[in-house]
Amino acid sequence: MTVQIAIAPSAASRTAEQPGTQAPAPQPRHKSRFWSIRGELSRRTAWLLTGAGLSLPFVLWWLWTALGLADPMFMPSPGAVLERIGRWWTGEGLLTDIGISVWRVMAGFGASALIALPLGLYIGTYRPVQAFLEPLTDFIRYMPAVAFIPLVMLWVGIDEGSKVLIIFIGTFFQMVLMVAEDVRRVPMAQIEAAQTMGANRGEIVKLVILPSAKPALLDTLRITCGWAWTYLVVAELVAANSGLGYAILKAQRYMHTDKIFAGILLIGLIGLFTDQAFRWLHRRAFPWMRK
Amino acid sequence: MSDSKIRVRQVGKTFVSDQREVQALDAIDLDIQANEFVTFVGASGCGKSTLLRIIAGLETQSRGEILLDGKAIDGPGVDRAMVFQHYSLYPWLTVMQNIKFCRQLKVIGDTVRNDGDVETAAGRADALLNLMGLTRFTDAYPSQLSGGMQQRVAIARALMPKPATLLMDEPFGALDAQTREVMHDLIRHVHKLEKSTILFVTHDVEEAIYLGSRIVLMAPRPGRIDSIYEVPLPAQRNQDMKLAPEFTALKREILGRIRETSGMQTDLDQLARLTAVAG
Numbered sequence: 001m002t003v004q005i006a007i008a009p010s011a012a013s014r015t016a017e018q019p020g021t022q023a024p025a026p027q028p029r030h031k032s033r034f035w036s037i038r039g040e041l042s043r044r045t046a047w048l049l050t051g052a053g054l055s056l057p058f059v060l061w062w063l064w065t066a067l068g069l070a071d072p073m074f075m076p077s078p079g080a081v082l083e084r085i086g087r088w089w090t091g092e093g094l095l096t097d098i099g100i101s102v103w104r105v106m107a108g109f110g111a112s113a114l115i116a117l118p119l120g121l122y123i124g125t126y127r128p129v130q131a132f133l134e135p136l137t138d139f140i141r142y143m144p145a146v147a148f149i150p151l152v153m154l155w156v157g158i159d160e161g162s163k164v165l166i167i168f169i170g171t172f173f174q175m176v177l178m179v180a181e182d183v184r185r186v187p188m189a190q191i192e193a194a195q196t197m198g199a200n201r202g203e204i205v206k207l208v209i210l211p212s213a214k215p216a217l218l219d220t221l222r223i224t225c226g227w228a229w230t231y232l233v234v235a236e237l238v239a240a241n242s243g244l245g246y247a248i249l250k251a252q253r254y255m256h257t258d259k260i261f262a263g264i265l266l267i268g269l270i271g272l273f274t275d276q277a278f279r280w281l282h283r284r285a286f287p288w289m290r291k
Numbered sequence: 292m293s294d295s296k297i298r299v300r301q302v303g304k305t306f307v308s309d310q311r312e313v314q315a316l317d318a319i320d321l322d323i324q325a326n327e328f329v330t331f332v333g334a335s336g337c338g339k340s341t342l343l344r345i346i347a348g349l350e351t352q353s354r355g356e357i358l359l360d361g362k363a364i365d366g367p368g369v370d371r372a373m374v375f376q377h378y379s380l381y382p383w384l385t386v387m388q389n390i391k392f393c394r395q396l397k398v399i400g401d402t403v404r405n406d407g408d409v410e411t412a413a414g415r416a417d418a419l420l421n422l423m424g425l426t427r428f429t430d431a432y433p434s435q436l437s438g439g440m441q442q443r444v445a446i447a448r449a450l451m452p453k454p455a456t457l458l459m460d461e462p463f464g465a466l467d468a469q470t471r472e473v474m475h476d477l478i479r480h481v482h483k484l485e486k487s488t489i490l491f492v493t494h495d496v497e498e499a500i501y502l503g504s505r506i507v508l509m510a511p512r513p514g515r516i517d518s519i520y521e522v523p524l525p526a527q528r529n530q531d532m533k534l535a536p537e538f539t540a541l542k543r544e545i546l547g548r549i550r551e552t553s554g555m556q557t558d559l560d561q562l563a564r565l566t567a568v569a570g
Contacts, residue, residue, distance in 0.1 A: 189379035192349050193445075197452060198369035198398035207395060211383050288383050288432040 108167025120179025170231030314513030334553030338514025
């Protein structure tokens with residue numbers, strides 16, 4: 001032992017801290033793997049952290065109000081908000097409000113997807129269509145959808161059509177560009193392989209580009225669906241007499257802060273639920289993406 | 292020589308990038324016979340991949356003409372299958388579905404129906420699966436396979452429509468040395484079995500000699516054919532031949548020529564001086 005150490009002075013200095021150990025034991029292993037870059041996390045720890053992250057603001061909120069640090073007029077307690085949701089459900093037509101809001105989002109988002117998917121596919125596949133439409137779409141995209149509201153009200157009025165149209169304007173132009181980008185990301189080698197097997201243009205679009213881009217397209221729909229909810233509230237804040245956004249606005253008029261809280265939380269919950277549904281669909285529809 | 296499988300006459304290709312014209316290919320003349328196995332080597336930028344892609348119909352030449360069975364090439368076709376270096380498999384299809392992909396296409400469907408040999412076609416997919424040693428992976432997705440296995444699927448898929456010509460663009464470039472050796476013997480076997488004409492682009496000189504019956508050495512700036520070598524090996528090859536004197540002699544000659552034409556030489560004296568200063 002000692003002879004070996006004498007021969008290799010650098011090794012000796014390294015092991016000097018642990019007399020008695022023989023080989024240079026892999027000590028750095030103890031250096032927290034928790035913070036390793038892009039490291040792995042056990043399922044249990046992941047769930048625990050998710051739970052902690054989600055409940056943290058609620059705990060803080062509860063503490064803040066329970067300790068009487070806030071004026072309940074401006075900052076209702078979690079209990080009060082929960083109670084308000086109950087009353088909203090039984091006496092104030094919560095289900096109707098949710099129903100009408102979900103319908104508006106689905107109509108605006110659905111119409112947007114219906115046109116954006118084929119249009120984006122064409123922009124991403126054919127250069128002439130891209131040159132013709134993409135700069136225009138990019139230009140309109142930068143016009144704030146909210147600024148269209150006065151115009152939409154003048155043109156379409158204040159009935160259902162206007163809310164759906166605002167959601168459409170808010171999501172459509174972004175969606176087209178994202179779809180086009182998804183389609184452009186299909187590897188050229190996949191397309192060229194089909195070409196050298198004799199596939200014609202239609203077959204390449206149908207059998208290669210579409211199935212190849214599908215997972216990315218579903219992700220695009222998931223992300224733009226979130227935006228649709230944002231524009232729903234904008235539309236309902238301005239021109240509606242029903243729906244979650246309208247309820248929030250009306251609550252402000254009567255200083256019902258608990259109902260404002262309730263409305264915001266409910267929209268968040270619906271969004272979270274939709275997002276998870278999209279993710280579930282993604283896992284179900286594309287088993288080949290799993291390693 | 293009018294019976295050549297592929298006739299390349301005065302083919303040139305000019306790319307325009309950043310308002311600068313780049314001569315990728317200049318005045319290429321080449322005749323390839325049916326059932327020949329021709330490999331292409333050369334320093335990077337010599338245009339070997341570009342030439343292959345023009346023959347595949349994926350790109351068009353700026354000058355000259357290419358005749359395939361006496362007819363000018365007009366776009367890609369079933370008669371010329373191509374195997375790419377990677378990312379060409381369809382990850383949403385299983386191994387078997389990838390191999391059978393071409394059968395959904397109109398061109399293939401028509402010929403199969405006309406021949407009335409749907410069963411033969413199905414049998415062919417099985418036979419190719421067998422030939423490539425993929426029978427255990429029939430229902431696996433590409434992401435579950437190793438790089439070597441994925442390239443076997445790509446080759447089987449390319450062979451499925453019985454192409455007269457097989458174009459391979461560095462198909463084994465991303466594989467490790469051992470896997471590559473196995474693939475070499477496999478592709479030689481395919482060549483013998485399918486009687487196809489194979490054009491094979493590589494940056495690996497040893498691979499070029501072991502596989503080819505003829506080696507086309509290309510040089511860059513502008514991309515051109517520098518020289519053509521006949522490979523002095525029998526049709527039946529084995530790995531031991533890589534150590535034979537005629538093999539190593541040819542390898543040395545070709546490597547030297549590539550070095551001369553690449554325009555990228557290491558100045559050993561300069562390096563030595565730098566090392567001396569640093570030391």
